[in-house]
Amino acid sequence: MNKDYYEHFDETLETFFLEERLKVSVVNKPYFSKTYVTISTPLGSITKGYLDENKQEKSVPLGIAHFLEHKIFEQDGLDVSSLFSAQEASINAFTENNRTTYLFSATNHVFENTLRLIDMFFHPKFTAPGVEKEKNIITEELNMYLDDPYYSQYHALLNQMYESHAVKEDILGTKESIQAISVNDLKAMHETYYQPEVSHVIIIGDINARELETYLNAHVHLPKKTNKLPLTASFKEPNKVIEDHLVIEKDIKIPSVLYGIKLLPFDTKDSKLFVKTHLSFTILMDMLFGKASEWYEQFMDDGLINDTYGLDVTVEDTYAYALLGSETTNPKALYQALKGAFLQIEASMIKEEDFLRFKKQMIGSFIQSLDSLESLSHQMNKYAQLDLVFYDVLELAQTITLDNVKSHLDALKNIDQHAVNMIVPKSS
């Protein structure tokens, strides 16, 4: 077992492997009643298939990672979630573009529940009737989201930005692809991607890691290795958006503008450089368009945005984008203002004083994230995928220079990589 004490944060991280295959990380959190446990696999919605035993590429319907997330809970037609509930644990799961995570929070029986989670994750027992029954439930989940105009707007914008990258697809798939999913698809994807070597268990709570290690080693049963292989996706995308401007009429009262910049994926094997790039780009966007920026004040003074205004930066290995958006009573003017702002950006707008303030903000934000077991687990998981420890990220962030931040300016200026989606009330 490896044990690291991070003195500056007063946090202890212990790690060990089960059967030398499955990594387990434990963060001790004294005084907490709750223990939060996750297990995740790098199978997300953008994975389109697998290589079978003969190295033949096999495609699967869209939405399979999410469908699998629903069905992992099945053991021969029975739902195992009630076994967690009976032992003071509530279980859940979520699917992202590049990862699926299963979790529970428990106030008792943490060891037993952790073992049950690992067992459920690696050894589900799907049945054809169970899979068929789930199709309507997932379709209703999709229907629920489709009644949220901002959800539809986000997907519409990604479809304007990307030609073929799977990030533009809904994580749930389509009504048709959900119907097309079979038990065999689920079994094959599960066998390929739910392997201990690429999975990670994170446990955060008032837990004795050594006792947990002993317990799990005595009881855990990991699956045999598979001859199937993950599909290494190659995404060739043009360096421009597909449709720069789209107005959609919806049954709404207040319009909404979502403005996107399609960024080139940052292709590097150096994880630290990758993280520094992501963080420095995020700082740049915050300095230019955050709530303490000149542009924010201008848009507010001109009555173009309201308190729903926000921005988001996503950087992954095969895609990256920045989004800005707000509800607005004047969508055309907001679009012109955003586009105009990007055309006017220059290095002199990036000030040392603001940069130093952001460094303070990062310290505060980092420490605050340690009080939320859910947030801490999510961050640990995200950085573990890059072979980094979350507790080292703040130190890494503090090495970012103003020049690092300024170096991304050109990436924002190519207007061919910009797209806007506006949803407006239906004309009568």
Next chain:
Amino acid sequence: MQLNTIKDDTLTTQIIHTKQFKTSQIHIRFIGALNEKTITARSLMLAMIKAKNKAYPTRKALSKALESHYDMHYHTQALKLGKKHINQFTFGVVNPRFISDITYKDNILTMIKTCLHDVDFDEKTLKEEKQFLKDYFDAEYSNKSRYAYKRFKDHLFQGHPFNIHPLGLEEHIDLVTLDDIHQAYESMMRDDSVVISFTGDTEAFIDEHTLQQALSLKGQALPKEFFYKHTFTPMTPIKETMDITQDRLLMAYDTKTYYADKDYFIALVFNSLFGDHSDSLLFKTVREQHSLAYYIQATYSPFSGLITIMSGMEEKNIQKAIQMIDAVLQTIKENTFDEHVFAISKTAIKQAVKQSYDNPTSLSLKALRKALFNTPFEEDYVLNNIEQVSREDVVGFAKNLTQILIYHLGRVTDE
């Protein structure tokens, strides 16, 4: 963890001492009347306080200041509690032991005091906040789940104080003047009851006397009457239509049981068993057995005394779901539900209660309830009471429920 309350006729200060967190939270709650005539100005006034102040005269300046204070969190929220309206301020800060700047602690307290006392109301900000509030009400229409719930409440709470939105009345927004805002602020500072709570490590940060001195707040004694007890009259089912993908079903039952009543814990167990978690009877029946819906949830509101069911599904399944809900309720009334599900339903509440002690805002709310209703702060109080609820208690409770409303928001059809 320890709760210390200092209370007199002008101020209640609650210190929840815990070493659990690396941050501290300070809540300041102004408790006033839920009054239809003044609520819009009161909520706009709160939003204007949050926008800027004399020391930080623009939204940008205030945002910069919060970032400089190591990402200090500053939120305001207008809430309802029975017949009362609460303007709530929340400040979240990193504990000083993690910050090397020796002026940090004093700066934080100065900042909080500034936000509360150095208000700076002007026409420009009022105009902006009025527009934001109009936008908020317009946006309720955009999200169809939110809209369905809004329409359900519009029908359910006709003539009831619960029909008053905590942010005010849409039709009053344009009528509010800057004078109204000044009056609302003066009234809040003079006429409201004030409860301050600090959740965190007092040794590392602050004690109650320093906190009271730093904030210099005084108000009225705590109110004694919170509940608007109302007997709801059953209504004819209502169906409305709009351009949606998924039909929404909402149902309401009157329990006539309110917070801290003798049957309060029975209400919690009944609601849990009925439909409050993924092993509840409704979830198992409607979603797991019959695949009619992705979600179905029962929620008990101890201040209105109502249990509300919410779900979304295809139109053809709405009547089936209503029949299933009736049948599930019947199994409870007939005491034929599974003992295992009953046990899990109590366990689910116990788990939620224990977990709530890991959340600073929940801790602060428990302390507030102790101040207002004199209910114990400690978890054993709830856990023991939940444990004592029997099957017979739940059966008796179910028999006394009255169904008030079935509301269906459906798709527009060509017929």
